[in-house]
Amino acid sequence: MKQEFYTLPLRFDLIIEKRKHEKCQLELSIAQHLHIMLTTHYRESRYDYDFGCGIWERDFELMTDNEWLDNVRDSIITAIRKNEPRLTDVNVQVEIEDFIEDYKILKNLTKKVRKRLWIKVDAFLVLTNKPFSFNEYIFIAPIAVE
DSSP states (O other): OOOOEEOSSOOHHHHHTTOOOOEEOHHHHHHHHHHHHHTOOTTOSSSOTTOSOTTGGGTTSOOOSHHHHHHHHHHHHHHHHHHOTTEEEEEEEEEEEEEEEEEEETTEEEEEEEEEEEEEEEEEETTTOOEEEEEEEEEETTTEEO
16 A cells, blocks of 8 residues: 655645645655754754754854764764654764855855755665665754755
8 A cells, every 4th residue: 555645844724624735655754754853953842852853952063073973973863763763774974064155245245154964864664675865955053954
């Protein structure tokens, strides 16, 4: 049997009125859930204060060493293991890079350097044992999603 999941954002008005809500397959549902996990800080969800990951806890720390990346990676792995039971054998890679962008200040074009995290999640789907891969770029200090 083919499983379908609601897409994000959830439209509760459609669900309550028993109207058709857009649906998606398992892989997209998991990807959407991972995105929410990565962009949620601890204690933000009123239903589960432990939902989210530690990127937010470390957003303004010095990001120059491997220990910082290891702590973020471990936080992501822990969050996935706790909150995404549809995945198994989770492996996470995290890299940080400088991202240079142009922007205008009072008609002058200037460059802005921001830190950007690249997050790659490789795992297997519990239901089918098929490989699953997910990539996300997150700008940090302050956090924003590309």
